[in-house]
Every structure is written in C-alpha cells, then in structure tokens.
Amino acid sequence: MLNQELLKINNLSTSFQIDEEYYAAVDDVSLTVRENEVLAIVGESGSGKSATAFSIMGLHNRGKIEGEILLQGQDLAKLSTSEMNKIRGKDMSMIFQDPLTALNPLMEIGVQIGEVLLLHNKNMSKTERRNYAIELLGRVGIPRPERTIDQFPHELSGGMRQRVIIAIAIANQPKLLIADEPTTALDVTIQAQILDLMQELKDDLNSGVILITHDLGVVAEMADRVAVMYAGQIVEESDVESIFVNPQHPYTRSLLSSIPATDYAQDRLHVIQGIVPSLKHLPRTGCRFKERIPWIDDDAHEDHPVLHEVSEDHFVRCTCYQHFYFPDENKEDQANGVTEG
Amino acid sequence: MWKFIVRRLIITLPQLLLMSLLVFFMASLMPGDAFTSQVDPSLSPEAIEEQRERLGLNDPWYQQYGRWISNVAEGDFGTSTAHYRPVTDLIWERMINTIWLSLLSVIFIYAIGIPLGIISGRWNDRLVDQIITGYTYLGFATPIFIFALVVLFFFGFTLGWFPTGGSVASGLEPGSFEYIMSKLHHLLLPALSIALIGVVGTVQYLRSEIIDTKQKDFIVTARAKGAPESRVYNRHIFRNSVLPIAAFFGYEITMLITGSVFVEQIFSYPGMGNLFIESILIRDFPVVTAVVLLFGLAAILGALLSDIILSIVDPRIRIK
Amino acid sequence: MALLKVDDLKIHFPIHGGILNRKIDEVKAVDGVSFEVREGETYGLVGESGSGKTTTGKAVMGLNNITDGDIYFEDSHLNAKKGKKIDVRNDIQMIFQDPYSSLNPRKRVIDIVAEPIRNYEKLSKDDEKKRVQELLERVGISSDSIMKYPHEFSGGQRQRIGVARAIALNPKLIIADEPVSALDVSVQAQVLNFLQDIQKEMDLTLFFIAHDLGVIKHMCDRIGIMYQGRLVEEGLTEEIFNNPQHIYTKRLVAAIPDVDPRNREKHREFRSQIKEEYQQSFYDYFNEEGLAFNLKQITDTHKVALPERG
Structure with a gap:
C-alpha cells in the first residue's frame, strides 16, 4: 500500500539570469514524495538536482520559479517569504553538504539548535529549549550532549558537526527532509553512520526524504524511488530496484x-x-x-x-x-x- | 585565552625594548645631545669636556641608555631646550588633549562607519551602496590635511560656527559646564575632519566583510531554519562581520594618535602632534624624542589591545 | 623489484603551546610505516582523514620533514643526512587532488606543462613548444590549446593537463594524491582510464593515495590500509577486499555502499554486525593507546597488524 502523498511538484522550472536572459536550470520537473519514503535525485554537477532542492526550500533569492510545489496541498511557490519562514525549519528542513561551513563559527551549538526551536515555538522557555536541544543531540548520537551544547563548531569533528546539522533539521519533527549531498564531505565509515542515522530518524518521524546526491552507492543504500536528472530534466524515474537492475x-x-x-x-x-x-x-x-x-x-x-x-x-x-x-x-x-x- | 593574552604580553616586552633602543639611537644621532642645554656655551672646550665627563656623556652607550631608560620609566624625559621646562610637564597637558581628540574621532568613526558599512554591504550594488562606495573612494583620494584645511576655512572662518584654534576658550573655570562645552566645541571640527576621512577604511572593510559573510553556507542554514531576513542579518551576518572591526579598535586608536599630527597643526589644537611639529621646527630635541617614544608606545599598545580584543571576541581563539 | 622503499617512516609534527609557545607535544601523523612499491605496479594507500596517507605521500616527494626512518628510490637514499642530496625528483612526480586549484590560473598551458622541463633541461623555444604539444596530445588534449588558460578547460581536462606536467620528464613513479575525488563520476571514469593507459604506455609505477575504496579497488594491485599513522593491513587487492583480517579493514570494507539495492538489508545487517565486533574486539586489534600493532606476515603477500601472542 502506498503511503500518503506529502510533496507534489508539478512542472517546476527554475531559471537564472545570465546576461539579461533567463535560463532554466530546472526544466519542467514533476515529482512526488510520499510519507516515510526516500526519493533520491541523482545527477552530476549542472544537472539541476541542487537547484531543485533549493527551489523547494525557497532558498534561491535570484531565481525565477514557475510551476507548483505542493507540500501537503499548499503551494509553496505562491507563498511570501514570511509565510515560507513559518514552514522552513518546521514542516520541512534541510541537511547540507559541508558540515564545516554550514554552522555559524561564532555561535555555540546550543544557540544554533535553540534558534530553530525559538523561531517555531514561541512559548518554549529558554531552559526548555536548552533541555530539548540536549535531548536532540543525544538523539543524533552525540556522546556527551550536555557538554557539546556549549561548544563551538570548530571543537567538533566533521561527523559530529553533521550530526548537529541533522539535529537542527529534525528539531521540529519536519514532514519533509531535504538532504543535499549529506555525506559527500565525510569519511566512508562516518558516511555509513550518518546514512543509518537518517534512515532511523525517517522511520521515527514518518517523514518524506529527498536525497540529493551524485553517489550511486548512497542511492542504492537509501532510496525507495530514484529520479535521474540530466541537464535540468528528469531523464529516468522509477523505484530503486528498477533503476539499478x-x-x-x-x-x-x-x-x-x-x-x-x-x-x-x-x-x-x-x-x-x-x-x-x-x-x-x-x-x-x-x-x-x-x-x-x-x-x-x-x-x-x-x-x-x-x-x-x-x-x-x-x-x-x-x-x-x-x-x-x-x-x-x-x-x-x-x-x-x-x-x- | 589567558595563555594567549599572557603570551602576547610577553612578546610586547622585547618590542618595547627594541623600540626604545631605536629611539635612543635616533636621539643620539641628532645634533647635540640630550644634555647640551645644561652646558654653558661660554665655557672653554676643556671645561665642557669635563662637564660632559661629569654628566656621563662619555660613558659607553649602554650605560647612557640605561640611565636614559630608567629616567624615562620614572617619567623624566629631560628638559625642553626651548621652554626650559621638564618635557614631562610639557607633554602631559598636550597628551590629554590628544587623547580627547582621538576618543571623539573614534566615536565618530564608529558612529558613521558601522551604519554606512552595514547599509552598503547589505544592499550592495544598489544605488545607496554606489553612493557610499563613491564616498569612500573620494575619502581615500583626499589627503587629510587638504580636507582639514577646507573644513576649517568653511566652517571656521567663512561660517564662523566653530573656533579656529586652541582647545578651550580662555577665562573659563576648569570643570565647569561651560568649560566642558567649550572643549567639545573646539574638538568637534578637528574630530569630524579626522573621522570623515578616517572612516572610509572601516566602511570598506565592513562592506566587504558583510558581502563575504552573506555568501557563507551558514547563512543558508539560518534561512532554512525559517529565520526572517532581519534575524539573518542581525544575528548572523552583522555579528560575524563586526567582530573583526572590533578587533581593529586598538590599531584605530594608534592610527589616530599618531595621525593627528597634521590635523592638530591645521586647527592649531594644542595636542601632541602639534607639539611634535613645533618642537621639530625649533629643534627642541628632548621633546621630539619623547613624543616619538610615546607614539611608538601607543603603536605597540594599540596592537596589543587589538589582539586581546580579538582573543576575547573570537571563540576560535578564546577556547584554545 | 622495489622501486620505492619506505622503511619505518615517522613524521611527527610539534604542537606548540604554553606561555612561551614551546613544543609541548607532538602529533604522530606517520608513526612507523614501512612498505614497498614495486616496479610497474599500482600501490594504493587508503585511509580516512587523519590517517597520515597524504603526509606519507608528501614525504616521498620531499615536501615534509621526516622525523625518522628512510625512503629509498631505486638504490638511492632520498633522505640521507650526510653526503650530497641525490636528485631524483624528475623520476618522481605528483598529481594533485583538485584540478581547479593545482594549476596556476594566470599561466598558460604551455608554461604550466613546460615548467618541469625548464627546471631540468635546457631546450630552445621551438623544441620546448614541440615537446609540450607532444605531451598534450599524449594526454588527449588538442595541441592547439597551448596558449589557453586553465579556466578554459573542464575539470577532467585540467586533471589531464596536470598529468601532462607530471609526465613531462618521463618519470618512473607517479604519486597520485586523491586525483579524482573532486570530479564527477563520469569525469572520474575518464581520468582513471586515462591513468591506466598512460601507465601501460610509459611503463609507469603508480602510487595511489585515496579514501574511496571503490577507486582503489579498481586501480590497484596491492593496497595498504592506514589508520592513525600506522599500517593496519597490507595485501593484494583481492586479499584486502575478500579476506580482510584486521577489524578496521573489515569495517572500512563494510562501510562501502552496496550498489545493488536488493542486498540492502543484508548489507546493513552485516555492517552493524561488524560495528559490534569492532567495538567488542577493539583491544584485540589495537594497543592501549588505540594504535595499531606491528605488521605480521600471514601469507606471502598479506600482512596484518596483530598483537604478539604468548
């Protein structure tokens, strides 16, 4: 039985301006992500896979977006920035490629996790936020969360930083998780741990996951469905077994x-x-x-x-x-x- | 952090020693010596030689240096050859004036520079940024003494809004409200002249720092959390961009103290810079030596202050 | 025959600290590594970040200060303290990881490729140009492009220009430090194929440093696995992948994603099994400091770091 549809993208095109002219980096892409499903978008640089992810999150400030991005029926493409801000970090969130640069170097880990809690839960007290942040750090497998919470990013290893980023992403139990090359910058044993963690969290939260990657091994390990992108278009889409077999x-x-x-x-x-x-x-x-x-x-x-x-x-x-x-x-x-x- | 600061303090000692040696040798190269004024010129050469011997001027350099530096450490810079007063007294009041001038200039620089830099960096390549950037180019191209002259001529002489010289109107009782207001009135024009030209570095630095920070990945992270633009700018971009500026505070002070030479001269403001030029013109070498030594001291302490501030504000140094 | 012999190599970097910034400790980046690279083979050095693999490669190139140990190339002692330094640098060349930053953007291709030639040989302008054109053609780049700048080429082409520079002096050994990890899959395939071709053509020995086990498995005849500055296992590629003996090697091999989604559950289970074994038997494989033991020969070709057993 198929799970409920979570995200439905209809004819999405994202264009960027180069020398007065708009060029579509994402060209007429339609996709569906269901609850508790991992959709992998595979492609090489320039395929438009990251541009698709950024379009869903509304993080392209210069791009022109056409088409519909329906998250639980609500068209994200039509929302204003302030309406998007109520959804980003709450109903959907993102895990980034480079854990070294994705965290603010001058802010304690606890403050960075606390920020996403503060933004979406106005009535949570400072202590509650702190306690919950510690709980989250424990949840993503950080060994001594009550210590880590007061540390700065440069005091943690790459794998630990990626866990912090995941903790930020899952803080508000998002329906949709977008992971943009989440393990590319990590060592292979750490990669395995992070992939296992993501799988586990997805099952717990019943979230839909969009996994953006160029690594077909990661796709084979993680994905339920796969969309292969080339030059801005989807060229093949199917369940993971059909794609590989x-x-x-x-x-x-x-x-x-x-x-x-x-x-x-x-x-x-x-x-x-x-x-x-x-x-x-x-x-x-x-x-x-x-x-x-x-x-x-x-x-x-x-x-x-x-x-x-x-x-x-x-x-x-x-x-x-x-x-x-x-x-x-x-x-x-x-x-x-x-x-x- | 404490280790860093202590280590930084230790490094400062040899710097100070080196600087004082340089100043000492510079002083001994000047015509005459630090004690020429104490020698009566009508005496015979033999008697002068005897005097020199008595005053220790024929001792090896390190003994002379040792005497000089221990006097300096006690605040004794010798006697001015032009004013027949202890150099220390002469410098003291001037130094207070220069410190006030620098302090006000620094306040102006940050009050003008930080908003301009932030506006320019946030809306880069928009019209408002082009105007601000245009101003910074002009500021870089304009020599401070020309700008100060124009300001003095226009606001001081033509409009008559500000006094054209001195540090306080005469006949006021020190400490009274009128006295303080008069001081401020005298300070305003030179401080503004310094600030309007001196601010351009801060503006450009802050602008490029903000443009740089805007592109950082952690800004995308902040937006992906659902942070509104105002929060993204206030909590992430500005904070991270202003910290390096804070670290320049010490250098800024040094620059101002030493850079006030022209401005004080133009506004006939009785500060150290003004004293420095006067003393050179009348070959009052004990004073020149003392001023150079104090300028050097300011430079070293300014750098020290900057490093200490940086070690406090940047966790990457603080935690080590 | 061993072309390159590394014997008990140690590279320790000092850590400065304290108030006077004196040396208070050291990082043992490479801590007693010995291996041989034989003529004509491809030897792979694998490890995760911090394992010391790149430091080892740089030491062979003479780019790192060696704390202790010896490196021999053919019969010359590369880090001899006494006597004159033997210059074999034209016999050993290096290819770097990032084709975008390893080529000087302000230099033309001809200047980039001719640089080693200019250092070691005196050629007339015409001969030099001819030589560069030959080299470019050899790496599959049009000889017309000698006046172009690096940014006019794609990532794969840049990496080939790097190779053209590396083979300019007909080296015997090429050290390739993560040569494809910055490239897309299809470009990576191009560069790997090409390295194999050039190796065959020029009779080269390749010393391959990488973290990607797939690439290593595809390219190498023999493999050394590094962990925390020491080798934990060394053997033929089949031995390492089909019969790993050290728990760290096992864990590394288990962490490679399986590209057949039908094996997913099985593979995941296997991986968690290995992880458990790793945690339980850590001190069977590492000493109290968490470092590997000395390598012990278990077959003619296979060495594993196991403790002395009484």
Whole structure:
C-alpha cells in the first residue's frame, strides 16, 4: 500500500539570469514524495538536482520559479517569504553538504539548535529549549550532549558537526527532509553512520526524504524511488530496484557503468563522451543527451522528448533508450544491469 | 585565552625594548645631545669636556641608555631646550588633549562607519551602496590635511560656527559646564575632519566583510531554519562581520594618535602632534624624542589591545 | 623489484603551546610505516582523514620533514643526512587532488606543462613548444590549446593537463594524491582510464593515495590500509577486499555502499554486525593507546597488524 502523498511538484522550472536572459536550470520537473519514503535525485554537477532542492526550500533569492510545489496541498511557490519562514525549519528542513561551513563559527551549538526551536515555538522557555536541544543531540548520537551544547563548531569533528546539522533539521519533527549531498564531505565509515542515522530518524518521524546526491552507492543504500536528472530534466524515474537492475535511459546506463569496482564496471570504465553543457549552452530542443551519444542514430531521438512509462511506474525520457548500445559493446547484455546468477 | 593574552604580553616586552633602543639611537644621532642645554656655551672646550665627563656623556652607550631608560620609566624625559621646562610637564597637558581628540574621532568613526558599512554591504550594488562606495573612494583620494584645511576655512572662518584654534576658550573655570562645552566645541571640527576621512577604511572593510559573510553556507542554514531576513542579518551576518572591526579598535586608536599630527597643526589644537611639529621646527630635541617614544608606545599598545580584543571576541581563539 | 622503499617512516609534527609557545607535544601523523612499491605496479594507500596517507605521500616527494626512518628510490637514499642530496625528483612526480586549484590560473598551458622541463633541461623555444604539444596530445588534449588558460578547460581536462606536467620528464613513479575525488563520476571514469593507459604506455609505477575504496579497488594491485599513522593491513587487492583480517579493514570494507539495492538489508545487517565486533574486539586489534600493532606476515603477500601472542 502506498503511503500518503506529502510533496507534489508539478512542472517546476527554475531559471537564472545570465546576461539579461533567463535560463532554466530546472526544466519542467514533476515529482512526488510520499510519507516515510526516500526519493533520491541523482545527477552530476549542472544537472539541476541542487537547484531543485533549493527551489523547494525557497532558498534561491535570484531565481525565477514557475510551476507548483505542493507540500501537503499548499503551494509553496505562491507563498511570501514570511509565510515560507513559518514552514522552513518546521514542516520541512534541510541537511547540507559541508558540515564545516554550514554552522555559524561564532555561535555555540546550543544557540544554533535553540534558534530553530525559538523561531517555531514561541512559548518554549529558554531552559526548555536548552533541555530539548540536549535531548536532540543525544538523539543524533552525540556522546556527551550536555557538554557539546556549549561548544563551538570548530571543537567538533566533521561527523559530529553533521550530526548537529541533522539535529537542527529534525528539531521540529519536519514532514519533509531535504538532504543535499549529506555525506559527500565525510569519511566512508562516518558516511555509513550518518546514512543509518537518517534512515532511523525517517522511520521515527514518518517523514518524506529527498536525497540529493551524485553517489550511486548512497542511492542504492537509501532510496525507495530514484529520479535521474540530466541537464535540468528528469531523464529516468522509477523505484530503486528498477533503476539499478533494469536501467533504461542511456545516461543512467552510462553513469552506472562508469562507477569503479562494481558489478557494472568492466576493466575499462565507461566514459561518457563530451562534457555537460553549461546552463547557457544547453540544447533547448530535442534530446539533451543526444550530443553525448553521437553514435546513436538521429532518428532514435524524439523531437520533443517526453517521459514514457516503460513499465509500471518506470519513466524514461525520449525514445533513444530503445536503440541505445555502448560503442564498445559486443554482447547485448553487457553493462545492461546486473548480470543474473 | 589567558595563555594567549599572557603570551602576547610577553612578546610586547622585547618590542618595547627594541623600540626604545631605536629611539635612543635616533636621539643620539641628532645634533647635540640630550644634555647640551645644561652646558654653558661660554665655557672653554676643556671645561665642557669635563662637564660632559661629569654628566656621563662619555660613558659607553649602554650605560647612557640605561640611565636614559630608567629616567624615562620614572617619567623624566629631560628638559625642553626651548621652554626650559621638564618635557614631562610639557607633554602631559598636550597628551590629554590628544587623547580627547582621538576618543571623539573614534566615536565618530564608529558612529558613521558601522551604519554606512552595514547599509552598503547589505544592499550592495544598489544605488545607496554606489553612493557610499563613491564616498569612500573620494575619502581615500583626499589627503587629510587638504580636507582639514577646507573644513576649517568653511566652517571656521567663512561660517564662523566653530573656533579656529586652541582647545578651550580662555577665562573659563576648569570643570565647569561651560568649560566642558567649550572643549567639545573646539574638538568637534578637528574630530569630524579626522573621522570623515578616517572612516572610509572601516566602511570598506565592513562592506566587504558583510558581502563575504552573506555568501557563507551558514547563512543558508539560518534561512532554512525559517529565520526572517532581519534575524539573518542581525544575528548572523552583522555579528560575524563586526567582530573583526572590533578587533581593529586598538590599531584605530594608534592610527589616530599618531595621525593627528597634521590635523592638530591645521586647527592649531594644542595636542601632541602639534607639539611634535613645533618642537621639530625649533629643534627642541628632548621633546621630539619623547613624543616619538610615546607614539611608538601607543603603536605597540594599540596592537596589543587589538589582539586581546580579538582573543576575547573570537571563540576560535578564546577556547584554545 | 622495489622501486620505492619506505622503511619505518615517522613524521611527527610539534604542537606548540604554553606561555612561551614551546613544543609541548607532538602529533604522530606517520608513526612507523614501512612498505614497498614495486616496479610497474599500482600501490594504493587508503585511509580516512587523519590517517597520515597524504603526509606519507608528501614525504616521498620531499615536501615534509621526516622525523625518522628512510625512503629509498631505486638504490638511492632520498633522505640521507650526510653526503650530497641525490636528485631524483624528475623520476618522481605528483598529481594533485583538485584540478581547479593545482594549476596556476594566470599561466598558460604551455608554461604550466613546460615548467618541469625548464627546471631540468635546457631546450630552445621551438623544441620546448614541440615537446609540450607532444605531451598534450599524449594526454588527449588538442595541441592547439597551448596558449589557453586553465579556466578554459573542464575539470577532467585540467586533471589531464596536470598529468601532462607530471609526465613531462618521463618519470618512473607517479604519486597520485586523491586525483579524482573532486570530479564527477563520469569525469572520474575518464581520468582513471586515462591513468591506466598512460601507465601501460610509459611503463609507469603508480602510487595511489585515496579514501574511496571503490577507486582503489579498481586501480590497484596491492593496497595498504592506514589508520592513525600506522599500517593496519597490507595485501593484494583481492586479499584486502575478500579476506580482510584486521577489524578496521573489515569495517572500512563494510562501510562501502552496496550498489545493488536488493542486498540492502543484508548489507546493513552485516555492517552493524561488524560495528559490534569492532567495538567488542577493539583491544584485540589495537594497543592501549588505540594504535595499531606491528605488521605480521600471514601469507606471502598479506600482512596484518596483530598483537604478539604468548
């Protein structure tokens, strides 16, 4: 049984101004996040994945946002800043990439956690806030919370700082948690701990999670659903198993076969030709991935690529996936997902 | 923090020693010596030589330095060759005047600089910022003595709103309300001149500090918590940007005390700077030496003060 | 044959403190590390932040003061105190982590790549230009771009320019310090493939320093695992990944995410099992100071840091 829909994004476009002209970094993106579900948005730099997250949080002060962002039915895109401020940090919150810079260096940990409590619970007393902050620090696995609360960020390790950021994010039991590359800056053993912690908290709070990452390993560990983004668009979306076991879009398949030391990779890693086009030079018509797979016939692409439902709840953009093969491929099934048996 | 401060104090000692040595050698290079005035010029060379011997002027330099520095430590800078008064007395009243001038200038600098810097940094590249930045460029380009002259001419002579010289009107009883008001009246114009030019560094520094802080990740964190813009600015951006300014307080004071030379001269304000130039013109070397020594002392103590303030306000140093 | 031999390397950094800012303690960044890098192989040094892996790499390059121990390259003693310093720096070159900051933005490509050549060889302007063009073509960058600046290239291309500079003097050993950790997955693949090609072509030995075990597994023949300045395990890649012996290695390997979501539950369970084992048996694997023991040979190729047992 599917959980209740929490966030529904309809045709979101976020554009930025470059030399008098607006360019869409997020282009017609539609997504759904359910309660107690992890939706991973995967892509490389320039794919628009972080811009999507920042648009939901309303943190782009210069971008132009079109489309609907419905959080429990309320359209965030239409809210004023002060209305957004009642929601940010309460109904939805964010975990950031770099725990070194995401905390104010001149403020005690307790004050930084206390701030998010103060902003959304006007009747909480100072002592109550402090006690609750200590409880939160304990909740995210900080060993001596009553000591940590009076410390400054520079006194903590990277993993501990990320725990503090998570404590801030969950302070008001948000419905929606957005994690932007939460483990990229961390060591691998710390990464594992943080991922486990996030999973646990999500179950406790019954929250929906949007996990923004470029790390397919993290996706495989965490996600329920996956949206793969390329050049501002979603190119493939499905449940996590389909994405890893039966990937369809050429970009998804290329990405999977370029990660080293996995079942997808051969001795030679797959290299995607060319580079991600800059925002200004994105091809705005036709298949955006076309120029990166020049050996595929032009006719294989659609003129106006749309998402096709290739099997239940599995969407792929453009028709080129039907004709795609790797240039050095001699066997049809090579790199075509995990080989069975 | 205490360790840091104690260590910083210890470093100050050799600085002071070095500075005093420099001043001592500078003084001994000046024509005549610190005791020339005590020697009667009508005496024969042999007698002078005898006098010099008696006064210890032929002793090795370190003995002379030792005598000089211990006198200085007791507040004895010798006797002015022009005024035949102890240098200490001469400097004392001037120093008080300069301290008042510097203090008022510093108050003006922060009162003008902090709001301007904050406005300019918060609305950077808007019209208001362009106007403020334009002012700071002008301020940098204008030499203080020219600006002070223009101000003096316009407000002092043409409009006659302010006195054009001195530190207090004569005939008032020290300590009375009128006396204090008159002092302030005399101070206002030179202090404003110093502040209006001296403020530009503070404005530009604060502006760039705010623009820098605005881009920091923790500002995004604050917004993501749902903090309204006013709170984001007051609690996170301004606080973090003003701290480095606070740390410059000591340097600022030093700069003002030593930088008041021109302004005091132009406004005929009886301070240390004014005394310094007068003494150079009449070759009153004991006074010049004393003033240089005090300026040096101010510089060293100012740097010390800045470091101590920084160690108190910045937890990254405080906690070590 | 060992091309590079590191013998009981110790690098301690002093901690200054107290009122007179005297040395009060030291950080043992590298604390008795020994290993060999053999000709033609790729040796990987893995560890988390603070493990001392980068410090070790820098020491081989001569960029760190060595507290104790010896480094030999071929037969020359690199950190000999007496006698003349043997200059093998043109035989050892380094590739850095961040392609965005390791190239001087104000220099043209020709000046960047020619820099080591200018230091060691006297070439005419024309010969130098020809040489740089050859090198660029070798790393797959158009030889027309010698007059361009670094910012005109993508991340992957910049890393290749860094490699062109590193191979300019035909080195024997290349130290690659996290060469792909700042790059996107697809660009990372490009650089890794390319490093393998160039290694084959030029008969290079690679000394690979990284925290990403996937990359290490893909690239290396042999691996050393570092923890707190010491090696805890060393062996062939298969041995380390399929048969880890030290609890820290086990934990590290278990922490690598599994890219098959169908194994998720199993993997998570395995990871928590290892975590428990790690906590319970910590003092079976580390001494009272929490440091690793000396390495002990368990097979011809496999060494593990285990305590002396009576």
